[in-house]
Amino acid sequence: MSVTDLLTQRPRRESDDRDARTSDVIALTTPVPRGRRRRRWHVPRLLRRTVGPLIVLGVWQLACSLGVFTSFEVASPVAVFDAARQLWAEGVLQPNLLISLQRVAEGLGLGTAIGLTFAVISGLFWVGEDLLDPVIQAARAVPILGLVPLAIIWFGVGEVPKVFLIALGSTFAVYINTFAGIRGVDSKLVEAGQTFGLSRWGLVRRVILPGALPNFLVGLRLALVGCWLIVIVAEEINAQSGIGYLIMQAQTTGRTDIMMMGLAIYALLGILADAFVRLLERRLLTWRRGYAGA
Amino acid sequence: MRRRQESAPVVSAEGFAVIATNVRRRFNDREVLRDVNLTIEGDEFVALLGRSGTGKSTLLRILGGLDTEYEGDVLVPERRAVVFQEARLIPWQRVLANVLLGLRPGEDGAGALKAKGLDALGEVELAEHARDWPLTLSGGEAQRVALARALVREPQLMLLDEPFGALDALTRIKMHALLQRLCERHRPAVLLVTHDVDEALLLADRAVVLVDGAISLDVRIDLERPRDRGDAAFVELRHRLLRELGVEERPPRSTVAPSEASEADFETTRLATTSPGRRRSDDPTPPPTI
């Protein structure tokens, strides 16, 4: 139906017969929520998320090609990529990448497990909170990197101190967020669970823990960021392998391209880890109908 | 119908779903329930009226076992179910799982339990939403799921705390019909907390009014069903209840009420425990609103 049809078909009213309308002319627009424009073309999300990094890469490459930096100061993206290809071909990159990944996986796994366990204990039991929470809050205030010398004394120079530091670097974010999530579960839902005969364990499993899941995932994302930070330091101090070790070696030989390749790998892994948690969120939190962003 | 004859505490509670005597509840020295005495028979539908903040929800929570910090004696059946003002569905459990919340499969297995849940959802006409997430339901649908969740337990006592308060008028009319149908089929004892005098008069066998921490009026609603809001006896009862709630001061006009619609027709039990300080209907203060 056209607008004209619509206007002529509507039931007549008295004022239609009059020559002049009594009301002023009103400007009409298509309704759209404030602060948000209707999207006219749809761009896949993955593409949208890669545009920003691609621009950064382009500017970086351009600056290097134009000679803004010397190749000793800043290696161009192409040089960094070449370095990676070369190290891969020599078989140097793979084992070091693998060992770094293994350390993160172990440290993060351990840190998450500990943070989650403590959060559940503190979150569910008042005694647990009274005993654990002050200790954890105090421990959290200690700068982890200050622990490096101690960790070496305690655990020697093998894998253990590295995993220990990474675990420590990820555990607090998980603890704090999960604890807040458990305490933030709507008491009305807990009450509903109780009236309908959920056991204490049923309540924890069906209501409280799922309710804290969104916060746990936020904690996990923060933990992922935190643990990559620790990996660099742990591997640059006293290590014979890993990406951090490659960076340290490159420093002694003045290979800026390799140093930047190491950093680029950290960045890539960080993005992948974040994407993984996003995927997890999408799978686990399908029940949410939250604001998805404009 | 049986009536309680004796005033001494009943030991043999045959036929009763609720026996609450001398119930008191205070919050930090503020006495919300002063002295509540209430019985509900096994198949009786009782509406609990009262102004906002008089302690209706408090009483309902005590009967539901959600509040144990009271004084007095309360006897209720084991199989109870509550429907709250908000549906209180668990957002991360699908609709069917919400209905079956806390139920364990019997000897006939998980399949039978699931079938029972689907039946209950069918009764509230939501069977096709069994696999949906609660947050995708409309307000009325969510409240119907809450009703199904209560029904599937085959409760001997249903406690409804303003379950339709948040719904629009049209949905509320449908919900009234639904609730009536379900109650006729399952015959639980029902305590319905409401602000809405008409809702009470449409649905309940009996209305009790809570004023100043005690039940000040207990009136039987012997109107034929389906009930008609325009019916003279209905109007008369509405005026009485509104007066008791302190909303309306003047008696109803005689043009509406037939001469025989007197107190005696409604089998009134005015309980003796109201305080002397309670406002009387001839008190000249202007009508407050609830």
Ligand SMILES: Nc1ncnc2c1ncn2[C@@H]1O[C@H](COP(=O)(O)OP(=O)(O)OP(=O)(O)O)[C@@H](O)[C@H]1O
């Ligand atoms: N946990 C609590 N702590 C302190 N005071 C409370 C608590 N629960 C209820 N009260 C008080 O008791 C009084 C009665 O509350 P209640 O919720 O029973 O009222 P109500 O009759 O259900 O009112 P409404 O019709 O508005 O729902 C209120 O004044 C309220 O502030």
Ligand SMILES: [Mg+2]
């Ligand atoms: Mg209430």
